[in-house]
Amino acid sequence: MDRGTTTGRGRVVAVAATIGAVLVLLASTLLVAGSAAAAPAPTPVRTCEKFGSFPLGGGVYVAANNVWGADTLQCISNSGARGDSGFVVDPAEHVNTTGPAGYPSIYRGCVYGYCTGGSPFPRRVDQLGTVTSSWSTSGPTDPASTYNTAYDLWFDPNANQPGRNTGAELMVWLNTTGVQPIGTKGPTVTIAGASWDVWQGTLDGLPVISYVRTVGTTSVSNLPLHSFxxxxxxxxxxxxxxxxxxxxxxxxxxxxxxxxxTISYSVTHKGR
Structure with a gap:
Protein backbone atom coordinates (compact mmCIF):
# COMPACT_ATOMS: atom_id res chain seq x y z
CA MET A 1 0.00 0.00 0.00
CA ASP A 2 1.60 3.24 -1.16
CA ARG A 3 1.55 5.95 1.48
CA GLY A 4 1.69 8.75 -1.07
CA THR A 5 2.06 12.05 0.75
CA THR A 6 0.13 11.03 3.86
CA THR A 7 3.29 10.59 5.90
CA GLY A 8 4.83 13.29 8.10
CA ARG A 9 7.82 11.89 9.94
CA GLY A 10 9.51 15.29 9.75
CA ARG A 11 7.26 16.46 12.56
CA VAL A 12 9.45 14.90 15.28
CA VAL A 13 9.74 17.63 17.92
CA ALA A 14 12.11 17.37 20.88
CA VAL A 15 11.19 19.85 23.61
CA ALA A 16 14.51 20.99 25.00
CA ALA A 17 13.03 22.31 28.21
CA THR A 18 11.32 19.01 28.97
CA ILE A 19 14.43 17.00 28.18
CA GLY A 20 16.55 19.33 30.28
CA ALA A 21 14.22 18.92 33.22
CA VAL A 22 14.39 15.15 32.96
CA LEU A 23 18.19 15.26 32.76
CA VAL A 24 18.32 17.42 35.90
CA LEU A 25 16.04 14.95 37.67
CA LEU A 26 18.20 12.00 36.59
CA ALA A 27 21.37 13.83 37.69
CA SER A 28 19.84 14.53 41.10
CA THR A 29 18.88 10.88 41.44
CA LEU A 30 22.43 9.81 40.64
CA LEU A 31 23.90 12.20 43.23
CA VAL A 32 21.59 10.93 45.95
CA ALA A 33 22.16 7.32 44.93
CA GLY A 34 25.91 7.83 44.99
CA SER A 35 25.82 8.56 48.72
CA ALA A 36 23.86 5.42 49.53
CA ALA A 37 25.23 1.94 50.06
CA ALA A 38 22.77 0.46 47.55
CA ALA A 39 21.43 2.79 44.87
CA PRO A 40 17.74 2.29 44.06
CA ALA A 41 16.73 1.69 40.47
CA PRO A 42 15.70 4.90 38.69
CA THR A 43 12.04 5.57 38.04
CA PRO A 44 10.99 4.60 34.53
CA VAL A 45 10.23 7.50 32.19
CA ARG A 46 7.07 7.48 30.09
CA THR A 47 5.25 9.86 27.77
CA CYS A 48 1.87 9.65 26.07
CA GLU A 49 2.03 13.13 24.52
CA LYS A 50 1.79 13.07 20.72
CA PHE A 51 5.22 14.68 20.38
CA GLY A 52 6.57 13.91 23.84
CA SER A 53 10.20 12.85 24.27
CA PHE A 54 12.80 11.98 26.91
CA PRO A 55 16.58 11.40 27.02
CA LEU A 56 18.22 7.99 26.98
CA GLY A 57 21.80 6.88 27.54
CA GLY A 58 22.61 9.91 29.70
CA GLY A 59 21.41 12.30 27.01
CA VAL A 60 23.37 10.75 24.13
CA TYR A 61 20.03 9.73 22.62
CA VAL A 62 16.43 10.93 22.70
CA ALA A 63 13.31 8.77 22.50
CA ALA A 64 10.39 10.46 20.73
CA ASN A 65 6.74 9.35 20.70
CA ASN A 66 5.94 11.23 17.47
CA VAL A 67 2.28 10.34 16.81
CA TRP A 68 2.01 12.51 13.69
CA GLY A 69 -0.52 10.55 11.63
CA ALA A 70 -3.34 9.76 14.05
CA ASP A 71 -5.14 10.86 17.21
CA THR A 72 -5.24 7.38 18.73
CA LEU A 73 -3.40 6.72 21.99
CA GLN A 74 0.27 5.75 21.92
CA CYS A 75 2.80 5.82 24.75
CA ILE A 76 6.50 5.01 24.99
CA SER A 77 8.63 4.29 28.05
CA ASN A 78 12.19 3.33 28.84
CA SER A 79 13.05 0.18 30.74
CA GLY A 80 14.08 2.05 33.86
CA ALA A 81 17.67 0.82 33.57
CA ARG A 82 20.35 3.45 34.08
CA GLY A 83 22.24 4.18 30.85
CA ASP A 84 19.62 2.33 28.81
CA SER A 85 19.22 2.94 25.07
CA GLY A 86 15.92 1.15 24.58
CA PHE A 87 12.20 1.88 24.70
CA VAL A 88 8.89 0.08 24.37
CA VAL A 89 5.63 1.17 22.73
CA ASP A 90 2.59 0.47 24.94
CA PRO A 91 -0.24 1.06 24.32
CA ALA A 92 -0.73 1.72 20.60
CA GLU A 93 -4.40 1.85 19.66
CA HIS A 94 -4.02 2.66 15.97
CA VAL A 95 -6.42 1.71 13.18
CA ASN A 96 -4.79 3.43 10.17
CA THR A 97 -5.12 1.75 6.78
CA THR A 98 -3.69 4.41 4.45
CA GLY A 99 -0.48 5.48 6.22
CA PRO A 100 1.57 5.31 9.41
CA ALA A 101 0.05 6.57 12.64
CA GLY A 102 3.43 7.71 13.94
CA TYR A 103 7.12 7.04 14.26
CA PRO A 104 8.09 6.12 17.85
CA SER A 105 11.85 6.26 17.66
CA ILE A 106 15.25 6.93 19.17
CA TYR A 107 17.67 9.38 17.62
CA ARG A 108 21.10 10.96 17.81
CA GLY A 109 21.78 14.32 16.21
CA CYS A 110 19.85 17.55 15.74
CA VAL A 111 16.08 17.64 15.27
CA TYR A 112 14.11 20.88 15.04
CA GLY A 113 16.94 22.82 16.64
CA TYR A 114 17.58 20.43 19.56
CA CYS A 115 20.83 18.46 19.51
CA THR A 116 21.58 15.41 21.63
CA GLY A 117 24.57 15.52 23.95
CA GLY A 118 27.96 15.16 22.25
CA SER A 119 26.35 14.67 18.86
CA PRO A 120 28.71 14.11 15.89
CA PHE A 121 25.96 15.48 13.64
CA PRO A 122 25.38 17.64 11.62
CA ARG A 123 28.18 16.39 9.35
CA ARG A 124 28.79 17.25 5.69
CA VAL A 125 28.11 14.35 3.36
CA ASP A 126 31.39 14.76 1.48
CA GLN A 127 33.23 14.68 4.82
CA LEU A 128 31.08 12.02 6.44
CA GLY A 129 33.44 9.10 6.92
CA THR A 130 31.97 6.04 8.60
CA VAL A 131 28.58 6.02 10.33
CA THR A 132 27.67 2.64 11.80
CA SER A 133 24.79 1.44 13.89
CA SER A 134 23.76 -1.62 15.90
CA TRP A 135 20.08 -2.04 16.64
CA SER A 136 18.12 -4.85 18.27
CA THR A 137 14.30 -4.90 18.16
CA SER A 138 11.35 -7.15 18.87
CA GLY A 139 7.86 -7.25 17.40
CA PRO A 140 4.48 -6.27 18.85
CA THR A 141 2.39 -8.35 21.22
CA ASP A 142 -0.56 -8.22 18.80
CA PRO A 143 0.21 -10.38 15.74
CA ALA A 144 -2.44 -8.48 13.74
CA SER A 145 -0.40 -5.26 13.92
CA THR A 146 0.90 -3.75 10.69
CA TYR A 147 4.14 -1.77 10.81
CA ASN A 148 7.67 -1.41 9.52
CA THR A 149 10.99 -1.10 11.34
CA ALA A 150 13.25 1.54 9.83
CA TYR A 151 16.11 3.99 10.17
CA ASP A 152 15.39 7.57 9.15
CA LEU A 153 18.31 9.79 8.09
CA TRP A 154 17.72 13.48 7.38
CA PHE A 155 19.74 15.88 5.23
CA ASP A 156 19.77 19.64 4.91
CA PRO A 157 21.83 22.30 3.11
CA ASN A 158 21.96 24.18 6.42
CA ALA A 159 24.04 22.74 9.27
CA ASN A 160 21.91 24.62 11.81
CA GLN A 161 18.43 23.94 10.52
CA PRO A 162 15.94 25.08 13.21
CA GLY A 163 12.90 23.50 11.57
CA ARG A 164 11.95 20.74 9.15
CA ASN A 165 14.78 19.48 6.97
CA THR A 166 14.75 20.77 3.40
CA GLY A 167 17.28 18.48 1.69
CA ALA A 168 16.24 14.83 1.56
CA GLU A 169 15.08 11.89 3.66
CA LEU A 170 16.74 8.47 3.52
CA MET A 171 15.11 5.43 5.11
CA VAL A 172 16.54 1.95 5.69
CA TRP A 173 13.78 -0.59 6.31
CA LEU A 174 14.86 -3.68 8.22
CA ASN A 175 11.47 -5.35 7.96
CA THR A 176 7.83 -4.76 7.04
CA THR A 177 4.53 -6.56 7.50
CA GLY A 178 3.54 -5.70 3.94
CA VAL A 179 3.26 -1.92 4.00
CA GLN A 180 5.31 -0.08 1.39
CA PRO A 181 7.46 3.06 1.29
CA ILE A 182 6.66 6.31 -0.48
CA GLY A 183 7.15 6.34 -4.24
CA THR A 184 8.01 3.68 -6.79
CA LYS A 185 10.11 0.55 -6.50
CA GLY A 186 13.30 0.61 -8.55
CA PRO A 187 16.45 -1.52 -8.64
CA THR A 188 17.74 -3.96 -6.05
CA VAL A 189 21.19 -3.27 -4.62
CA THR A 190 23.56 -5.17 -2.36
CA ILE A 191 24.79 -3.30 0.71
CA ALA A 192 26.40 -4.80 3.82
CA GLY A 193 25.96 -8.32 2.44
CA ALA A 194 22.18 -8.02 2.05
CA SER A 195 19.81 -7.20 -0.80
CA TRP A 196 17.71 -4.03 -0.65
CA ASP A 197 14.91 -2.82 -2.92
CA VAL A 198 15.31 0.89 -3.68
CA TRP A 199 12.17 3.04 -3.60
CA GLN A 200 12.08 6.70 -4.62
CA GLY A 201 9.39 9.33 -4.22
CA THR A 202 8.67 12.75 -2.73
CA LEU A 203 7.14 14.02 0.50
CA ASP A 204 5.71 17.53 0.22
CA GLY A 205 8.36 18.26 -2.40
CA LEU A 206 11.16 16.62 -0.39
CA PRO A 207 13.01 13.74 -2.10
CA VAL A 208 12.66 10.45 -0.22
CA ILE A 209 14.74 7.34 -0.92
CA SER A 210 14.06 4.08 0.94
CA TYR A 211 16.07 0.87 1.05
CA VAL A 212 13.86 -2.11 1.95
CA ARG A 213 15.64 -5.32 3.00
CA THR A 214 14.39 -8.15 0.80
CA VAL A 215 14.74 -10.59 3.71
CA GLY A 216 13.57 -8.93 6.90
CA THR A 217 15.52 -8.91 10.13
CA THR A 218 14.93 -7.70 13.69
CA SER A 219 18.53 -6.73 14.42
CA VAL A 220 21.71 -5.47 12.79
CA SER A 221 25.28 -5.12 14.04
CA ASN A 222 27.61 -2.36 12.82
CA LEU A 223 25.39 -1.62 9.84
CA PRO A 224 27.35 0.81 7.58
CA LEU A 225 24.80 3.59 7.17
CA HIS A 226 27.39 5.61 5.25
CA SER A 227 27.12 3.04 2.43
CA PHE A 228 23.42 3.88 1.98
CA THR A 262 13.95 -1.27 20.79
CA ILE A 263 16.04 -3.53 23.02
CA SER A 264 19.30 -1.67 22.38
CA TYR A 265 20.56 0.95 19.96
CA SER A 266 23.78 2.71 19.11
CA VAL A 267 25.03 4.91 16.29
CA THR A 268 28.60 6.15 15.97
CA HIS A 269 30.58 8.39 13.66
CA LYS A 270 34.11 7.06 13.07
CA GLY A 271 33.62 4.77 16.04
CA ARG A 272 32.55 7.51 18.47
Missing part, protein backbone atom coordinates in the same frame (compact mmCIF):
# COMPACT_ATOMS: atom_id res chain seq x y z
CA UNK A 229 24.29 7.59 2.00
CA UNK A 230 26.93 6.98 -0.67
CA UNK A 231 24.42 5.11 -2.86
CA UNK A 232 21.79 7.84 -2.43
CA UNK A 233 24.42 10.46 -3.31
CA UNK A 234 25.41 8.56 -6.45
CA UNK A 235 21.73 8.56 -7.48
CA UNK A 236 21.55 12.34 -7.03
CA UNK A 237 19.00 12.21 -4.20
CA UNK A 238 21.50 13.48 -1.61
CA UNK A 239 23.96 16.26 -2.42
CA UNK A 240 27.63 16.09 -1.28
CA UNK A 241 27.50 19.60 0.24
CA UNK A 242 24.45 18.83 2.37
CA UNK A 243 24.62 17.86 6.03
CA UNK A 244 23.46 14.66 7.69
CA UNK A 245 21.61 16.18 10.64
CA UNK A 246 20.31 13.15 12.55
CA UNK A 247 20.11 9.36 12.56
CA UNK A 248 16.78 8.03 13.83
CA UNK A 249 15.61 4.45 14.35
CA UNK A 250 12.08 3.36 15.10
CA UNK A 251 8.79 1.87 14.01
CA UNK A 252 5.97 3.08 11.81
CA UNK A 253 2.84 1.42 13.21
CA UNK A 254 -0.24 1.58 10.98
CA UNK A 255 -2.59 -0.65 12.96
CA UNK A 256 -1.87 -1.70 16.54
CA UNK A 257 1.81 -1.67 17.45
CA UNK A 258 1.69 -2.23 21.20
CA UNK A 259 4.78 -4.08 22.38
CA UNK A 260 7.13 -2.89 19.64
CA UNK A 261 10.47 -2.58 21.38
Missing amino acids: VADATARGVVQPAWYLTSVQAGFEPWTGGAGLR
Whole structure:
Protein backbone atom coordinates (compact mmCIF):
# COMPACT_ATOMS: atom_id res chain seq x y z
CA MET A 1 0.00 0.00 0.00
CA ASP A 2 1.60 3.24 -1.16
CA ARG A 3 1.55 5.95 1.48
CA GLY A 4 1.69 8.75 -1.07
CA THR A 5 2.06 12.05 0.75
CA THR A 6 0.13 11.03 3.86
CA THR A 7 3.29 10.59 5.90
CA GLY A 8 4.83 13.29 8.10
CA ARG A 9 7.82 11.89 9.94
CA GLY A 10 9.51 15.29 9.75
CA ARG A 11 7.26 16.46 12.56
CA VAL A 12 9.45 14.90 15.28
CA VAL A 13 9.74 17.63 17.92
CA ALA A 14 12.11 17.37 20.88
CA VAL A 15 11.19 19.85 23.61
CA ALA A 16 14.51 20.99 25.00
CA ALA A 17 13.03 22.31 28.21
CA THR A 18 11.32 19.01 28.97
CA ILE A 19 14.43 17.00 28.18
CA GLY A 20 16.55 19.33 30.28
CA ALA A 21 14.22 18.92 33.22
CA VAL A 22 14.39 15.15 32.96
CA LEU A 23 18.19 15.26 32.76
CA VAL A 24 18.32 17.42 35.90
CA LEU A 25 16.04 14.95 37.67
CA LEU A 26 18.20 12.00 36.59
CA ALA A 27 21.37 13.83 37.69
CA SER A 28 19.84 14.53 41.10
CA THR A 29 18.88 10.88 41.44
CA LEU A 30 22.43 9.81 40.64
CA LEU A 31 23.90 12.20 43.23
CA VAL A 32 21.59 10.93 45.95
CA ALA A 33 22.16 7.32 44.93
CA GLY A 34 25.91 7.83 44.99
CA SER A 35 25.82 8.56 48.72
CA ALA A 36 23.86 5.42 49.53
CA ALA A 37 25.23 1.94 50.06
CA ALA A 38 22.77 0.46 47.55
CA ALA A 39 21.43 2.79 44.87
CA PRO A 40 17.74 2.29 44.06
CA ALA A 41 16.73 1.69 40.47
CA PRO A 42 15.70 4.90 38.69
CA THR A 43 12.04 5.57 38.04
CA PRO A 44 10.99 4.60 34.53
CA VAL A 45 10.23 7.50 32.19
CA ARG A 46 7.07 7.48 30.09
CA THR A 47 5.25 9.86 27.77
CA CYS A 48 1.87 9.65 26.07
CA GLU A 49 2.03 13.13 24.52
CA LYS A 50 1.79 13.07 20.72
CA PHE A 51 5.22 14.68 20.38
CA GLY A 52 6.57 13.91 23.84
CA SER A 53 10.20 12.85 24.27
CA PHE A 54 12.80 11.98 26.91
CA PRO A 55 16.58 11.40 27.02
CA LEU A 56 18.22 7.99 26.98
CA GLY A 57 21.80 6.88 27.54
CA GLY A 58 22.61 9.91 29.70
CA GLY A 59 21.41 12.30 27.01
CA VAL A 60 23.37 10.75 24.13
CA TYR A 61 20.03 9.73 22.62
CA VAL A 62 16.43 10.93 22.70
CA ALA A 63 13.31 8.77 22.50
CA ALA A 64 10.39 10.46 20.73
CA ASN A 65 6.74 9.35 20.70
CA ASN A 66 5.94 11.23 17.47
CA VAL A 67 2.28 10.34 16.81
CA TRP A 68 2.01 12.51 13.69
CA GLY A 69 -0.52 10.55 11.63
CA ALA A 70 -3.34 9.76 14.05
CA ASP A 71 -5.14 10.86 17.21
CA THR A 72 -5.24 7.38 18.73
CA LEU A 73 -3.40 6.72 21.99
CA GLN A 74 0.27 5.75 21.92
CA CYS A 75 2.80 5.82 24.75
CA ILE A 76 6.50 5.01 24.99
CA SER A 77 8.63 4.29 28.05
CA ASN A 78 12.19 3.33 28.84
CA SER A 79 13.05 0.18 30.74
CA GLY A 80 14.08 2.05 33.86
CA ALA A 81 17.67 0.82 33.57
CA ARG A 82 20.35 3.45 34.08
CA GLY A 83 22.24 4.18 30.85
CA ASP A 84 19.62 2.33 28.81
CA SER A 85 19.22 2.94 25.07
CA GLY A 86 15.92 1.15 24.58
CA PHE A 87 12.20 1.88 24.70
CA VAL A 88 8.89 0.08 24.37
CA VAL A 89 5.63 1.17 22.73
CA ASP A 90 2.59 0.47 24.94
CA PRO A 91 -0.24 1.06 24.32
CA ALA A 92 -0.73 1.72 20.60
CA GLU A 93 -4.40 1.85 19.66
CA HIS A 94 -4.02 2.66 15.97
CA VAL A 95 -6.42 1.71 13.18
CA ASN A 96 -4.79 3.43 10.17
CA THR A 97 -5.12 1.75 6.78
CA THR A 98 -3.69 4.41 4.45
CA GLY A 99 -0.48 5.48 6.22
CA PRO A 100 1.57 5.31 9.41
CA ALA A 101 0.05 6.57 12.64
CA GLY A 102 3.43 7.71 13.94
CA TYR A 103 7.12 7.04 14.26
CA PRO A 104 8.09 6.12 17.85
CA SER A 105 11.85 6.26 17.66
CA ILE A 106 15.25 6.93 19.17
CA TYR A 107 17.67 9.38 17.62
CA ARG A 108 21.10 10.96 17.81
CA GLY A 109 21.78 14.32 16.21
CA CYS A 110 19.85 17.55 15.74
CA VAL A 111 16.08 17.64 15.27
CA TYR A 112 14.11 20.88 15.04
CA GLY A 113 16.94 22.82 16.64
CA TYR A 114 17.58 20.43 19.56
CA CYS A 115 20.83 18.46 19.51
CA THR A 116 21.58 15.41 21.63
CA GLY A 117 24.57 15.52 23.95
CA GLY A 118 27.96 15.16 22.25
CA SER A 119 26.35 14.67 18.86
CA PRO A 120 28.71 14.11 15.89
CA PHE A 121 25.96 15.48 13.64
CA PRO A 122 25.38 17.64 11.62
CA ARG A 123 28.18 16.39 9.35
CA ARG A 124 28.79 17.25 5.69
CA VAL A 125 28.11 14.35 3.36
CA ASP A 126 31.39 14.76 1.48
CA GLN A 127 33.23 14.68 4.82
CA LEU A 128 31.08 12.02 6.44
CA GLY A 129 33.44 9.10 6.92
CA THR A 130 31.97 6.04 8.60
CA VAL A 131 28.58 6.02 10.33
CA THR A 132 27.67 2.64 11.80
CA SER A 133 24.79 1.44 13.89
CA SER A 134 23.76 -1.62 15.90
CA TRP A 135 20.08 -2.04 16.64
CA SER A 136 18.12 -4.85 18.27
CA THR A 137 14.30 -4.90 18.16
CA SER A 138 11.35 -7.15 18.87
CA GLY A 139 7.86 -7.25 17.40
CA PRO A 140 4.48 -6.27 18.85
CA THR A 141 2.39 -8.35 21.22
CA ASP A 142 -0.56 -8.22 18.80
CA PRO A 143 0.21 -10.38 15.74
CA ALA A 144 -2.44 -8.48 13.74
CA SER A 145 -0.40 -5.26 13.92
CA THR A 146 0.90 -3.75 10.69
CA TYR A 147 4.14 -1.77 10.81
CA ASN A 148 7.67 -1.41 9.52
CA THR A 149 10.99 -1.10 11.34
CA ALA A 150 13.25 1.54 9.83
CA TYR A 151 16.11 3.99 10.17
CA ASP A 152 15.39 7.57 9.15
CA LEU A 153 18.31 9.79 8.09
CA TRP A 154 17.72 13.48 7.38
CA PHE A 155 19.74 15.88 5.23
CA ASP A 156 19.77 19.64 4.91
CA PRO A 157 21.83 22.30 3.11
CA ASN A 158 21.96 24.18 6.42
CA ALA A 159 24.04 22.74 9.27
CA ASN A 160 21.91 24.62 11.81
CA GLN A 161 18.43 23.94 10.52
CA PRO A 162 15.94 25.08 13.21
CA GLY A 163 12.90 23.50 11.57
CA ARG A 164 11.95 20.74 9.15
CA ASN A 165 14.78 19.48 6.97
CA THR A 166 14.75 20.77 3.40
CA GLY A 167 17.28 18.48 1.69
CA ALA A 168 16.24 14.83 1.56
CA GLU A 169 15.08 11.89 3.66
CA LEU A 170 16.74 8.47 3.52
CA MET A 171 15.11 5.43 5.11
CA VAL A 172 16.54 1.95 5.69
CA TRP A 173 13.78 -0.59 6.31
CA LEU A 174 14.86 -3.68 8.22
CA ASN A 175 11.47 -5.35 7.96
CA THR A 176 7.83 -4.76 7.04
CA THR A 177 4.53 -6.56 7.50
CA GLY A 178 3.54 -5.70 3.94
CA VAL A 179 3.26 -1.92 4.00
CA GLN A 180 5.31 -0.08 1.39
CA PRO A 181 7.46 3.06 1.29
CA ILE A 182 6.66 6.31 -0.48
CA GLY A 183 7.15 6.34 -4.24
CA THR A 184 8.01 3.68 -6.79
CA LYS A 185 10.11 0.55 -6.50
CA GLY A 186 13.30 0.61 -8.55
CA PRO A 187 16.45 -1.52 -8.64
CA THR A 188 17.74 -3.96 -6.05
CA VAL A 189 21.19 -3.27 -4.62
CA THR A 190 23.56 -5.17 -2.36
CA ILE A 191 24.79 -3.30 0.71
CA ALA A 192 26.40 -4.80 3.82
CA GLY A 193 25.96 -8.32 2.44
CA ALA A 194 22.18 -8.02 2.05
CA SER A 195 19.81 -7.20 -0.80
CA TRP A 196 17.71 -4.03 -0.65
CA ASP A 197 14.91 -2.82 -2.92
CA VAL A 198 15.31 0.89 -3.68
CA TRP A 199 12.17 3.04 -3.60
CA GLN A 200 12.08 6.70 -4.62
CA GLY A 201 9.39 9.33 -4.22
CA THR A 202 8.67 12.75 -2.73
CA LEU A 203 7.14 14.02 0.50
CA ASP A 204 5.71 17.53 0.22
CA GLY A 205 8.36 18.26 -2.40
CA LEU A 206 11.16 16.62 -0.39
CA PRO A 207 13.01 13.74 -2.10
CA VAL A 208 12.66 10.45 -0.22
CA ILE A 209 14.74 7.34 -0.92
CA SER A 210 14.06 4.08 0.94
CA TYR A 211 16.07 0.87 1.05
CA VAL A 212 13.86 -2.11 1.95
CA ARG A 213 15.64 -5.32 3.00
CA THR A 214 14.39 -8.15 0.80
CA VAL A 215 14.74 -10.59 3.71
CA GLY A 216 13.57 -8.93 6.90
CA THR A 217 15.52 -8.91 10.13
CA THR A 218 14.93 -7.70 13.69
CA SER A 219 18.53 -6.73 14.42
CA VAL A 220 21.71 -5.47 12.79
CA SER A 221 25.28 -5.12 14.04
CA ASN A 222 27.61 -2.36 12.82
CA LEU A 223 25.39 -1.62 9.84
CA PRO A 224 27.35 0.81 7.58
CA LEU A 225 24.80 3.59 7.17
CA HIS A 226 27.39 5.61 5.25
CA SER A 227 27.12 3.04 2.43
CA PHE A 228 23.42 3.88 1.98
CA VAL A 229 24.29 7.59 2.00
CA ALA A 230 26.93 6.98 -0.67
CA ASP A 231 24.42 5.11 -2.86
CA ALA A 232 21.79 7.84 -2.43
CA THR A 233 24.42 10.46 -3.31
CA ALA A 234 25.41 8.56 -6.45
CA ARG A 235 21.73 8.56 -7.48
CA GLY A 236 21.55 12.34 -7.03
CA VAL A 237 19.00 12.21 -4.20
CA VAL A 238 21.50 13.48 -1.61
CA GLN A 239 23.96 16.26 -2.42
CA PRO A 240 27.63 16.09 -1.28
CA ALA A 241 27.50 19.60 0.24
CA TRP A 242 24.45 18.83 2.37
CA TYR A 243 24.62 17.86 6.03
CA LEU A 244 23.46 14.66 7.69
CA THR A 245 21.61 16.18 10.64
CA SER A 246 20.31 13.15 12.55
CA VAL A 247 20.11 9.36 12.56
CA GLN A 248 16.78 8.03 13.83
CA ALA A 249 15.61 4.45 14.35
CA GLY A 250 12.08 3.36 15.10
CA PHE A 251 8.79 1.87 14.01
CA GLU A 252 5.97 3.08 11.81
CA PRO A 253 2.84 1.42 13.21
CA TRP A 254 -0.24 1.58 10.98
CA THR A 255 -2.59 -0.65 12.96
CA GLY A 256 -1.87 -1.70 16.54
CA GLY A 257 1.81 -1.67 17.45
CA ALA A 258 1.69 -2.23 21.20
CA GLY A 259 4.78 -4.08 22.38
CA LEU A 260 7.13 -2.89 19.64
CA ARG A 261 10.47 -2.58 21.38
CA THR A 262 13.95 -1.27 20.79
CA ILE A 263 16.04 -3.53 23.02
CA SER A 264 19.30 -1.67 22.38
CA TYR A 265 20.56 0.95 19.96
CA SER A 266 23.78 2.71 19.11
CA VAL A 267 25.03 4.91 16.29
CA THR A 268 28.60 6.15 15.97
CA HIS A 269 30.58 8.39 13.66
CA LYS A 270 34.11 7.06 13.07
CA GLY A 271 33.62 4.77 16.04
CA ARG A 272 32.55 7.51 18.47
